[in-house]
Amino acid sequence: MxxxxxxxxxxxxxxxxxxxxxxxxxxxxxxxxxxxxxxxxxxxxxxxxxxxxxxxxxxxxxxxxxxxxxxxxxxxxxxxxxxxxxxxxxxxxxxxxxxxxxxxxxxxxxxxxxxxxxxxxxxxxxxxxxxxxxxxxxxxxxxxxxxxxxxxxxxxxxxxxxxxxxxxxxxxxxxxxxxxxxEWNGKGSGMIEAITSKSESTTPEQVTEAIAVFETELASGAVEKNIDPMVIDSLAEVGYDENGLILPDTVNPALVATAELVRAEVIEREAARMPLIDVQKKYVEFLEYYFSKPYGDMKTHELTPHQMAKIMAKDKDYVEAWKSAAPEMFEYLKELWSTANVVTASHLRRMPTLKAVYGGNVFPHPESNLVSNVGLYADTIVLPDPIFSSLGMHAMLQPEHSTYILAKNALAAMSYKEWAIADVDVPILVFVPSYFYLSDQLPKIIEVFSQSDLQNHLGKVFDYRFNSFKDIEEYFEHAPDVEALASSVKNKERFVFDIEENPLPLDQIGIILDDFEKKLTIPFEPLPSKMRLLKSLQGRFMQANNVLAHCDLYGGIPIIDAPTSWQYFLWKLECSASQLSMGAEDTLVTHVLHEDLRNIPCFSKVPAQGIIELRRSNKLQGMREVFRRGIMEISSVDCDAVEDVTKKVSQNLRDALQEYETHVQELPKEIMSVSGQAVALAGSVGLGIAAASTGSIPLAIIAALSGSSGVSSAKDIMKKLNEIRGSRKRLKSNPVGIFWKV
Known part of the structure; x- marks a missing residue:
């Protein structure tokens, strides 16, 4: 700035x-x-x-x-x-x-x-x-x-x-x-800068420290060219008291703001020297300390995080244990992220790579398997720590429901831990704090932006000009009930409460809101259903603005896996007439891979080693080019663009797989004698890139194949493979091999 x-x-x-x-x-x-x-x-x-x-x-x-x-x-x-x-x-x-x-x-x-x-x-x-x-x-x-x-x-x-x-x-x-x-017009980035660079130096001690850092950097010549000379001149007006502290009335606020930005840059520069993986290991250690036992039980009994969390929430001993441990866990994470947030942010901001930042919910759905779809396109997936945010709501919820939320999110996070600490140059996945829960300022600013978005959106819903958010509140207050509001809706497609209900009858909205409040332990001021509905609609835009803020902070593109949240994200862009500061094409391709194509077998069966090998062998960019092939520059992110990109990405994937199959069929017959079967899509079992790209078949697969290959032992298979390895060089450089079984 x-x-x-x-x-x-x-x-x-x-x-x-x-x-x-x-x-x-x-x-x-x-x-x-x-x-x-x-x-x-x-x-x-x-x-x-x-x-x-x-x-x-x-x-x-x-x-x-x-x-x-x-x-x-x-x-x-x-x-x-x-x-x-x-x-x-x-x-x-x-x-x-x-x-x-x-x-x-x-x-x-x-x-x-x-x-x-x-x-x-x-x-x-x-x-x-x-x-x-x-x-x-x-x-x-x-x-x-x-x-x-x-x-x-x-x-x-x-x-x-x-x-x-x-x-x-x-x-x-x-x-x-x-x-x-x-009103914020939503154009470009900068939302998070309003948070991170806003003056926190409310005391003379903090102002004095910031000015001292600024003068040191100025003396070194590190910052002079990007500082207005008149700001530098104002240093001459700064006065100090007998204790060496700056007198607030003598310092130019522009100088304070400049000094704090310089101090933030110095802190970020120093933070970048700390290995990012050290922070990730600390967080994973926390996860394992508290959740390794239930996670192991979940895996043993082949349960989902949702199922395991339900079991835990019904166990009184579990509920009491988490209830007593919650304050300690919250304080630990607060201390961790208050210290480490600048480390994660500085590393991510400096990475000239494609980063996909998750938003729209507390944490991805346990079955989302982000790495197997988004991880084939984005270099790094950025996930907010769900435990800190879950614990932040702990005191508001009934103990059983709080235990369920905490356990489900924690168990889902455990499934991503190996990616966070994988030994690769560019991290596959990074856990970060949610600034919405860490910052006192961000929620307030997001609320203001969201009120502006809602003003625009509801104007289209009711075909009515709202001049302020207060006008909206009065409009809802004067309506007798939810049904009366529904009858005044002019654009029903935009009056969406929950797309997943497909559609949700308007007369059920109040019931659903009442059901949510039954899960709360703190009594709130009673609000009629129509006003709770308004709060819920505003909350959707707050989700959209929150993910945009974090994309600004980390220099990434958004991943939003909840259909309703995605729809409101599109409306948010439309309401504020904004364009993404990040690439619209990358945003849409990532969304399509995650939301529309993730259930294709070749995605769901991609092994961990395949994802890692894509990066170690520098094939990820080639994979991106496969998905983006033929997708022209996109000027806006909207429903029509999503549909177009879905069709194109699907066709690109089919074409790439067909091309790869043709190359495979040209290989010497010896390859087929090794496997004993023709090449098939990874949906069958999913050997992955280890076989198709590296030429190194795991012993478990060798053992499985030996019975039908006509060879007597694994040693014979390895001998044959060594003989034909040269014939596979062109496949070795093809990233699409990750989807194939040989």
Whole structure:
């Protein structure tokens, strides 16, 4: 993020800007004086500008605007805005060797002018400005004789923006004069940066530390080119008390924000030196300590996590054990992730690979088998720790239900542990914390974004213009009941509560919401079903915004495996008119592989060694190219795009398998004499890449084949294989071999 320093907020606060004045003279450009109460601070503002910009603001870095028209709750008059011109700031940064690619933080000040109705000063300024196409911006100070303009500190400018309050758009910097809450437009990334870079330095000690780190990095020359010179200049204004702590009123907030960003970069740089796998091993140790016994029982009895969790939730001893252990587990994970979150984030952000970030639910469905489908396309799967979030809800739920949720998610996580600690250069899977439960700020910000999305979405559902989220609440409150709401729905396809029910009768919504509340142990303020429904619909958009926030943080694409959550994710993109900052094609291909094709036998039987070997032999990119073949650039993620990509990926897979089968049939007959059978799809048994790509057949498979191969021992098979190994070289480089049995 680039932080501009045109406006030093602390200096402006001390200067006390309270208006403007105009000076007109014959045959001279007009002068606009910024009237300050504080003479010294006002002088410093313009002295610093002249030092950095010169006598003439040739780049028009200072943005000066006059906004006429009525503003709600403001007296008659016009508003004046002064701040940064973003285009000029970007151009200036480039000349210093820094390219602003994503976020830039600009600050501004505005003041409401209330001249008497008969005043013609503004009209005269417009006339004089149109005559000379320039003006002088200068400081003015109060004195006993009246305002005094400090002409020697004036700066020549050419641009002034004459605007109307009626025509201000949300992307205007001057929109702030309307004093409305700006709504996030959802474009690009940056949501998580609002969380991670937001000032946490609320104490002088923390501010002092951040500034000290900043000055150290500045002295080393590591950051100077991407810091606005005016931000650096504001260091001279910083004051300290007798204990060496910064005096808050003397430090520019832009300087604090810059210092904290630099400190965050230093921390991230240091965190990246810690091996990511060490964090993963710590988490896996935690899983095994608490859940290895039930996981072993589950495997022994061939149960699913859901079935095993149901058994555990019915056992009073289990319930009491988890109830007493929950606080200790929660504190351990909180400490682990509070320390290790920067390690996982720094490593993932630095990986120039395709990362698929799971969202839409607490954890993937136990039968999802993400690695066997998404793992054939994405380099790394990012999974949120489900235990920490489950424990976060522990006190709210009835003990039996809490035990079920905790056990099901933990047992599902256990099935992924081998991937998290696999010995590969690029991690196959990484467990990370959910910032939604770790951060105090993220839930609040996501709630605001989600309310905006819901406002747009429900406007289409009811064909009604909602001007705010409060309008929505009043709309639901005034409806007699859920049935009355249903009768006012104009677009029923968008009034979705749970796609999995296919469809869910509207008169059952209240029953389902009541059933959920029966699982709660903490009594909530009673809400009618219609308002609980509103909360549920908002929760869907919160899920969508949450996964986007984590994709921003890690630089990944989303995986959403719940149909309802996926639909709301699509609607979220539509509502905010946003495009994914990550590749839309990769998002859709990953979704299709996971949601639409995962039950194909050749996916469900891919062995662990096959997934690992794809990476060790550098064939994963080839596999991606197989799936993406013929898929043109996708401009948006929507239902039509999903259908198109599903068809294309399915066809690509069929074509690749058919091509591979043709190559296999061209091999010498000796291969068939080894196996005793023709090549078949992996859906039969699933030997995998170990046979098709590496030429190293596991002893278990050799033993299984020896009875029908006509050879007397495993030794004979290995001898034959060594003789024909050269004939298999072209298959060895084909990633599609992972789906085949030889």
């Amino acid at each position: 680039y932080i501009d320093g045109v406006i030093d907020v602390s200096l402006w606060n001390r200067a006390g800007w309270n208006g403007i004045l105009y000076v007109f003279a014959a045959e001279a450009v007009p002068v606009v004086g910024l009237l300050f109460d504080g003479q010294d601070a006002g002088r410093k503002i313009f002295s610093r500008w002249k030092h950095n910009l010169g006598e003439n603001d040739s780049r028009e870095l200072i943005r000066f605007s006059i906004i006429e028209g009525d503003i709600t709750s403001e007296p008659d008059g016009y508003s004046v805005f002064i701040g940064t011109n973003p285009k000029a700031a970007i151009s200036r940064a480039k000349t210093r060797g820094y390219d602003i690619e994503q976020q830039m933080l600009c600050t501004g000040r505005f003041h409401r002018m209330t001249p008497p109705p008969e005043s013609c000063n503004l009209d005269n300024f417009k006339k004089e400005y149109s005559k000379y196409n320039s003006y002088i911006l200068a400081p003015a100070i109060q004195s006993s004789q009246g305002p005094i303009v400090l002409f020697e500190l004036g700066i020549v400018k050419k641009d002034v923006n004459f605007l109307s309050s009626d025509n201000l758009k949300k992307d205007h910097l001057e929109y702030v004069v309307l004093k409305k809450e700006p």
